[in-house]
Every structure is written in structure tokens, then in C-alpha cells.
Amino acid sequence: MKALGAIGILVLLAAIAVATYLFSGYYNVAAREPDPGAVSWALINIRQASIKQRAPKEVPVSLDDSAVIQEGAKAFSQNSCATCHGAPGVKWAKFSEGMRPYAADLKKTAKNRSAGEIFWIVKNGINMTGMPSFALLNVSDEDIWNIAAFIKNVANVSPDDYKSWTEPASPEPMGMEPATP
Numbered sequence: 001m002k003a004l005g006a007i008g009i010l011v012l013l014a015a016i017a018v019a020t021y022l023f024s025g026y027y028n029v030a031a032r033e034p035d036p037g038a039v040s041w042a043l044i045n046i047r048q049a050s051i052k053q054r055a056p057k058e059v060p061v062s063l064d065d066s067a068v069i070q071e072g073a074k075a076f077s078q079n080s081c082a083t084c085h086g087a088p089g090v091k092w093a094k095f096s097e098g099m100r101p102y103a104a105d106l107k108k109t110a111k112n113r114s115a116g117e118i119f120w121i122v123k124n125g126i127n128m129t130g131m132p133s134f135a136l137l138n139v140s141d142e143d144i145w146n147i148a149a150f151i152k153n154v155a156n157v158s159p160d161d162y163k164s165w166t167e168p169a170s171p172e173p174m175g176m177e178p179a180t181p
């Protein structure tokens with residue numbers, strides 16, 4: 001009984017110590033400072049497991065279809081993804097270099113993640129990283145699958161391809177008749 005009482009007191013003291021540490025402002029949330037190793041280890045591993053568990057396994061688009069990849073490039077450009085991640089021939093905005101974690105290099109993502117995982121991430125976003133949920137912005141599943149196909153193939157998209165696929169169509173001629181003297 002005595003031992004149990006002692007353990008109870010120790011647990012209580014530990015809980016008070018943890019609460020004091022967390023709620024009195026000792027923990028530094030500055031993006032400038034790296035998270036302590038244990039925190040970033042936990043965040044990364046929890047994130048990976050969560051995404052793996054939830055990502056769809058069935059892919060409803062053909063990932064090698066060039067029409068799908070081009071539509072994906074368009075949706076990628078229209079939704080400002082390049083602002084943070086860059087794109088073939090497009091540099092990310094300077095502010096993105098101050099984000100922690102950094103916006104991922106999508107060539108690496110293409111190698112390390114399945115199309116289903118990319119779809120899930122873009123649709124749902126990732127808390128505590130700054131990656132937005134594009135479902136919250138009403139981007140359709142179809143557009144997001146096209147984006148996943150584009151990212152899976154991003155290493156083979158040249159800057160010229162990207163530019164010609166994403167630049168707006170040239171405006172219609174005005175249809176004005178030249179003034180007759």
C-alpha cells in the first residue's frame with residue numbers, strides 16, 4: 001500500500017512538472033529555433049503513419065496520361081502551389097524559405113509517396129506544417145488527382161512544357177472594325 005501511495009505522489013509531481021513546463025511558456029514555438037529532437041521525431045513519424053493509414057489505395061486516373069498531367073500542371077499553377085513549392089522553371093516565393101518545416105521538394109515527394117498519399121495530402125492539408133487543405137478551398141477531387149499525376153511526373157516536365165501548359169490562353173481579338181475614313 002505504501003509503495004502504491006509513493007508511486008501516486010510521483011505521478012502527480014511529474015504531471016505538475018509537465019504542466020508547468022508546457023503552460024508557463026518555457027517551450028519555444030519560434031520557427032527560428034529547431035524543435036527539440038524528440039518533438040520533431042514524434043511529429044514526423046505521427047504525420048507519416050497518419051497519411052499512410054488514410055491515403056486511398058485506388059487511383060481513379062491514369063497517371064501516365066499526358067492530358068491528365070497537363071491538366072494537373074494547370075491546376076497546380078492556378079492554386080498557387082508554386083508559391084511555396086516552386087515548379088519546373090519557377091522559383092518559390094522568398095517567404096517560403098522561412099517556413100518550418102520547409103515546403104517539400106516535389107521531385108523527392110514523387111519518389112517517396114504514392115499518388116494516393118499525394119492526393120490525400122493536397123485534399124486534407126497537414127496540420128502543424130503550413131500545408132493548406134485544398135478541399136477547404138473547394139478544389140475538386142478530379143483536379144487534385146490530376147495534380148497528383150503531375151507531381152508523380154514532375155521530374156520529366158521541362159520548364160518550357162510547364163510554361164506552355166499553364167500560361168493563360170491568348171486573349172480573343174477585340175473584333176473591332178478599323179475606323180473607315
Ligand code: HEC
Pocket residue numbers: 076079080081082083084085099100101102103104108109112113118121122126129130131132134147151
Ligand atoms: C503556404 C505554402 C504552401 C502552399 C501554398 C502549398 N504547400 Fe504543399 N506543403 C507546404 C508545407 C510547409 C508542407 C510540409 C512539408 C513536409 O511534408 O515536411 C507541404 C507538403 C506538401 C506535400 C507533401 C510533401 C511530402 O513529401 O511530405 C505535397 C504533396 C504538397 N505539399 C503539395 C502541394 C500542392 C499540390 C499545393 C497546391 C495545390 C501545395 N502543396 C500548396 C507548404 C505549402
